[in-house]
Amino acid sequence: MAKNLKHVGKVKNTGARVLVVFRTLPGESNMSLVLPTATLPDQYHDSIMKLVETEQAQDAYEFGEIMHIRPFPDGRPMLRAMQQDNRLQKVATDNVIMTPNPNAEVILADLNVMIAEQKNCTIDDLCTFVKGGEAEKVKAQTKSPKAPEAAPIKAQAAENAVLSDSDIAKSYRSQADALYKEAAQLRKQADELDPPKKKTTKTVEETSA
Numbered sequence: 001m002a003k004n005l006k007h008v009g010k011v012k013n014t015g016a017r018v019l020v021v022f023r024t025l026p027g028e029s030n031m032s033l034v035l036p037t038a039t040l041p042d043q044y045h046d047s048i049m050k051l052v053e054t055e056q057a058q059d060a061y062e063f064g065e066i067m068h069i070r071p072f073p074d075g076r077p078m079l080r081a082m083q084q085d086n087r088l089q090k091v092a093t094d095n096v097i098m099t100p101n102p103n104a105e106v107i108l109a110d111l112n113v114m115i116a117e118q119k120n121c122t123i124d125d126l127c128t129f130v131k132g133g134e135a136e137k138v139k140a141q142t143k144s145p146k147a148p149e150a151a152p153i154k155a156q157a158a159e160n161a162v163l164s165d166s167d168i169a170k171s172y173r174s175q176a177d178a179l180y181k182e183a184a185q186l187r188k189q190a191d192e193l194d195p196p197k198k199k200t201t202k203t204v205e206e207t208s209a
Contacts, residue, residue, distance in 0.1 A: 005058070007052055009099050017036070019052055021067060022127075025090070031092060032096055033088055035082055051067075093107075094109040
């Protein structure tokens with residue numbers, strides 16, 4: 001397993017382990033789309049956890065981009081399957097804790113602020129970096145007054161995104177290097193979140209001594 005793993009987190013108020021499919025949603029930058037993992041059938045759980053550890057998933061800006069083009073062993077496209085099975089959930093970004101490794105925790109809302117600063121854009125604009133036009137499809141569906149059956153899982157982006165053409169794959173390849181550098185920078189920033197606290201503690205101890 002990678003030392004630092006993107007897209008992995010937990011819901012703050014329940015402790016439920018999740019994979020963050022989209023860190024923000026168009027028109028709702030305070031909301032994320034997540035996939036709880038504990039209740040997944042074994043064949044789906046094992047496949048998706050193996051996927052999140054791959055280099056391609058770690059290089060991806062959003063995990064949903066990789067889920068969009070990868071199938072489960074039964075042939076079902078991952079993103080569409082999870083949407084159809086009502087497993088994707090919208091959760092406020094300040095209620096999601098990213099856990100890149102066992103010793104680091106970052107509130108998703110704070111992480112989004114850092115990413116926006118790095119990209120020199122607003123948090124509302126982060127969704128525009130999703131490849132293949134998927135962000136606009138998310139927007140078109142999640143801004144509807146009601147999802148089918150008024151369910152709390154408003155993941156229609158998944159179903160529509162899967163229908164995108166092969167240009168998405170070309171876009172992924174052409175931007176792989178840039179995404180890799182971005183992922184490395186984000187991992188570095190995550191690693192640097194705790195050290196300032198430790199330095200402050202040492203300074204206080206030295207001063208009191």
